[in-house]
Amino acid sequence: MEVGPIELAAGSVVMAESAEDIDHLATNPSFVIGRRQPAFQVSLMYRVVVIPPDERRPGFESNTRGLTVWVQGTEQVLSQIDRVTYYLHPTFNPSVVSRYSSSDRFALSFTAWGQFEIRAKVYFKDGQVKDLSRYLSF
Structure with a gap:
């Protein structure tokens, strides 16, 4: 078996x-x-928000979107997470960002346009590491 x-x-x-x-x-x-x-069951979620044209960065007036990514899991699982490190597209500066707060589900907010794969490493307090990824298209 x-x-x-x-x-x-x-x-x-x-x-x-x-x-x-x-x-x-x-x-x-x-x-x-x-x-x-x-x-531990966790997943990577995201939300896209349209930014009003007058609030967009110069040069990105027609394409920019606001994005938030976070780790989805039960409160019990989230309390066992030490940190989450996000790996953004290499054109971002910085392209590697860590979050340490479970109160907002280790959320990361940023502006972007286009599509790319975001990767994340979830570091648990007991030493386990879980790799997650999500293809963002907006």
Whole structure:
């Protein structure tokens, strides 16, 4: 039997450590496997806001949008995050930005135009690191 990610109800994903864990999940769907590493489910979300023309930067009057990206997760999961480092398109200065506040879901707001992939590293307090990415198109 192959051991690996298992899809549970409500979209939760956990890592099974053995075939016995898989069997246990079949009879106990609320059982969360994670003796070695707890299962943390987070995703990268974004929102686009149209900036009024008179508030746009010179040279970007027709294309500029306001963007906010943040980490989506339960309050319990967010409280386990130490920081989130965002990797923006290399034309941004700075192109690497870290956020340390869970109260705003480690949000980063900026202005941009066009489309690009934003990457993020989520650093958990227990030492785990999760890589996230999202293609932004606006």
